Amino acid sequence: MGVLDTIAGLDSPADGADGGLTAHFQPIVSLQRREFYGYEGLIRGPVGTALRNPAQLFAHARARGVEIALEIAAARKVVSSFARLGLPGMLAVNFSGPCIERLAEHPARALGFLLESTVAPSRVVIELTEHERVADPTRLMQRLASVRALGIGLALDDFGDGHSSLRLWAELAPEFVKIDKYFVAGLHADPARFQCVKALQQLGSVFGTRLIAEGIESEADLRVLRDLGIEFGQGYLLGMPEESPARTSATWPTAW
Numbered sequence: 001m002g003v004l005d006t007i008a009g010l011d012s013p014a015d016g017a018d019g020g021l022t023a024h025f026q027p028i029v030s031l032q033r034r035e036f037y038g039y040e041g042l043i044r045g046p047v048g049t050a051l052r053n054p055a056q057l058f059a060h061a062r063a064r065g066v067e068i069a070l071e072i073a074a075a076r077k078v079v080s081s082f083a084r085l086g087l088p089g090m091l092a093v094n095f096s097g098p099c100i101e102r103l104a105e106h107p108a109r110a111l112g113f114l115l116e117s118t119v120a121p122s123r124v125v126i127e128l129t130e131h132e133r134v135a136d137p138t139r140l141m142q143r144l145a146s147v148r149a150l151g152i153g154l155a156l157d158d159f160g161d162g163h164s165s166l167r168l169w170a171e172l173a174p175e176f177v178k179i180d181k182y183f184v185a186g187l188h189a190d191p192a193r194f195q196c197v198k199a200l201q202q203l204g205s206v207f208g209t210r211l212i213a214e215g216i217e218s219e220a221d222l223r224v225l226r227d228l229g230i231e232f233g234q235g236y237l238l239g240m241p242e243e244s245p246a247r248t249s250a251t252w253p254t255a256w
């Protein structure tokens, strides 16, 4: 019985060895060039169970002490699905700090599934989630070096949400920072949110970090982000997470 069978408590997982996990992909779009840049891979649990919901899936795994195994299984599924679909551009994969530390112990072995796939490591960006769980940024930076030496990039996920740390930004020098949707939703009509995003844009310039605005759901917010010079965006307006995601701009606003 695989680890995911244990997590799900399922007698017969729907999809064999991966315990019924499904990868969904949400577009990441260049706001300045109005073109696709890549996709974030997101995992879903077995169809027809409560664990279809990723929050419940990960809570279930955490309660059973198998969260890192689930993160690695999820990444494996995301990479194999991305390769099978032949999706273009960047692939962003979510990992927590504790999982990255585990990967970094033997990066070539732990990430063998990636190195053996047709997705070049230079196209892959790790999104560091749950910043509050990074107990020692300096140690994480050292551990990350062996992963980044493979050519894999780094993004800080959900920046500005709760426990985000400027120290992580300064110390880890990520290639990307994802601006949390809290600051993006309603940005066009909210001076405080606008000023926060503007400040992050200035920090991005100082640190040489590329910014991705999360949670873009209105054309008004999209235009403000473009005018501020935010390089990339993600959100329902630009594409939902889907098993076989959009590859064309047909559903985007006609101009922004």
Ligand SMILES: [Ca+2]
Binding pocket: 040, 094, 127, 157, 158
């Ligand atoms: Ca993410």
